[in-house]
Each structure stands twice: as C-alpha cells, then as structure tokens.
C-alpha cells in the first residue's frame with residue numbers, strides 16, 4: 001500500500017483563507033480587528049523561525065500583530081508585568097508565550113497569568129479543565145490542527161482505535177482529549193509504555209509526538225492506518241540540514257493508508273489554528289457569533 005499524503009500546507013492555506021474572510025467581515029460590519037501578541041524570551045533560533053512566520057501570516061489574514069522579544073535573562077516579574085499589560089489591552093485578543101521558556105522562569109506561573117479568554121494556545125489550567133470536561137474552551141493549536149485533518153480525511157472518527165505517543169501538556173494530552181471527544185478509543189503511550197510497537201500496531205489512528213527523529217517506523221504501523229506526525233526535528237544527513245518528523249516517512253507511508261508529511265503537515269496547521277483561535281477569541285470578547293468550523 002502507498003499512503004495518501006495529507007497535505008497540511010494546502011489545508012492550512014484554506015483555513016487561513018476562511019480566517020481572512022471573517023477578519024474582513026469583522027472590519028466592515030463591526031469595525032473590529034483581531035490582534036495577536038507573541039512573546040519570545042531569549043533567542044532560540046528555531047523559535048525565531050516560528051515567531052517570524054506567525055507574525056507574517058497574522059498580518060496576511062488582516063490581523064493586528066505584535067511581537068515582544070525579551071532578553072534571555074528577563075526577570076519573571078518583568079514578564080508577568082508584560083502579560084498583565086497585554087491582558088488589559090483591548091486591541092489584543094490573543095497572547096502566545098513561546099515555549100520552552102528559559103529555565104529560571106516558572107512556565108506554569110507564566111502561562112496561568114494569561115487571561116484564559118486570550119490564551120490562544122489553550123495551555124491555561126482553566127482551558128485545560130474546560131477541554132477535559134467537554135466545555136467550550138480555547139483548544140491547543142497543534143492538536144486542533146491534527147483533529148481537523150483527521151475529520152477531513154475520515155469524516156466520523158467514532159469507534160476508531162487511536163494511539164497517541166507522547167503525553168506532554170502541549171501536544172499528547174490535549175490530542176488524546178480531542179480524540180476522546182470524537183469518540184475514539186484512546187491509548188496514550190509514553191517512555192514507560194511496555195512494548196510500544198505492539199501498542200502502536202493496534203492503532204487505526206497513530207499520532208507521533210515523541211520528539212525523537214524518525215522513531216516510529218513502518219513496522220509500528222497497522223496496514224491502512226492513518227499516521228499523524230507531529231514531530232519537528234532538525235537533523236543533518238549526508239552533510240545537509242533536514243527537517244524530519246517523529247515517524248520515518250518512507251517506511252510508514254509504505255504501510256499506512258494516510259500520513260502527514262514533515263514539513264508540510266501538522267506545522268502549517270498549527271499556525272493556521274493559532275489564527276483561528278485568535279479570531280474566535282476576538283468574536284467571544286465582542287459578544288459576536290463565532291466562525292463555524294474553525295474550532296471543535
């Protein structure tokens with residue numbers, strides 16, 4: 001079998017197009033412009049790339065974009081003061097603090113200081129709790145993008161066996177919640193899972209969010225399964241720098257029914273969902289109807 005390649009890049013462009021339409025309607029009918037603030041502490045080169053591309057796409061869909069770049073040794077109090085200012089700023093509807101933060105900063109404290117209504121990453125404990133109890137929330141962008149692609153490819157996901165490899169708060173756990181919300185039978189695997197390969201072989205939907213380059217190989221994949229590769233790993237091969245996922249693309253694609261590539265899969269959908277969440281937050285803040293189909 002040769003897998004269908006799920007084109008996240010094209011899907012993300014469609015989502016951004018829908019966001020842009022809503023944004024222009026908001027401007028015409030309500031005189032409102034959604035605004036997103038991205039906060040980057042320190043100068044991690046990979047983070048720089050995402051922050052730049054987020055800023056560019058935010059402007060492309062017609063939103064107000066603000067970037068705050070803070071020094072590596074920024075005091076926690078200064079970061080919290082910036083967040084308080086952004087929380088109170090009526091032009092800002094979404095706040096994203098790029099993770100990971102430098103080690104001297106308490107990430108939990110920082111994230112939980114963001115107004116939950118502006119928490120477009122969906123990482124605030126209030127949003128985590130709302131998602132876990134099936135209530136309206138801000139849904140983390142990466143899992144939301146994965147769910148959109150899965151729904152688009154399969155339609156109804158109910159009854160499917162889903163295995164999520166990885167249990168981080170930003171990807172694995174919220175991904176599992178969303179799949180459960182769509183009535184999948186969900187298994188969360190991690191570094192202590194016994195016989196990971198056998199667990200993965202039972203998956204109709206296999207989500208790889210491990211942070212280990214090409215760890216999931218074709219022999220982990222049930223024939224015909226859908227593989228969602230969340231991993232972003234920069235490696236060097238044959239003297240060239242390369243971006244690869246947590247799944248080994250060639251061997252997985254030979255067995256799977258469908259697979260997301262890296263680059264061009266989950267990554268672009270993450271940014272598109274960030275813009276969708278900012279739009280949703282703006283509509284909620286102004287008591288306006290939310291766009292359909294851009295959140296769960």
Ligand SMILES: NC(=O)C1=CN([C@@H]2O[C@H](COP(=O)(O)OP(=O)(O)OC[C@H]3O[C@@H](n4cnc5c(N)ncnc54)[C@H](OP(=O)(O)O)[C@@H]3O)[C@@H](O)[C@H]2O)C=CC1
Pocket residue numbers: 142165166167168169170171172189190191192193196209210211212230231232233246266267270
């Ligand atoms: N495309 C996108 O938009 C995004 C991509 N990413 C990428 O997704 C990947 C995961 O990110 P993130 O969740 O933040 O990573 P973390 O490092 O926070 O979590 C990795 C998870 O994988 C598990 N794990 C590690 N090694 C193994 C192993 N050998 N077998 C089974 N499980 C293992 C860990 O288990 P344990 O808990 O037991 O330690 C942990 O739960 C990374 O490649 C990251 O770059 C992340 C965010 C967005």
Ligand SMILES: Nc1nc(=O)c2c([nH]1)NC[C@@H]1CN(c3ccc(C(=O)N[C@@H](CCC(=O)O)C(=O)O)cc3)C=[N+]21
Pocket residue numbers: 049050096097098099100121141142232243262263264265266267268270271
């Ligand atoms: N608070 C917070 N929220 C995040 O959502 C967040 C974060 N911190 N920290 C880092 C991770 C990583 N992440 C990516 C987003 C887009 C691509 C992306 O667009 N990738 C392109 C390739 C880009 C390239 O070439 O580097 C692709 O896969 O096609 C990748 C990774 C969001 N993250």
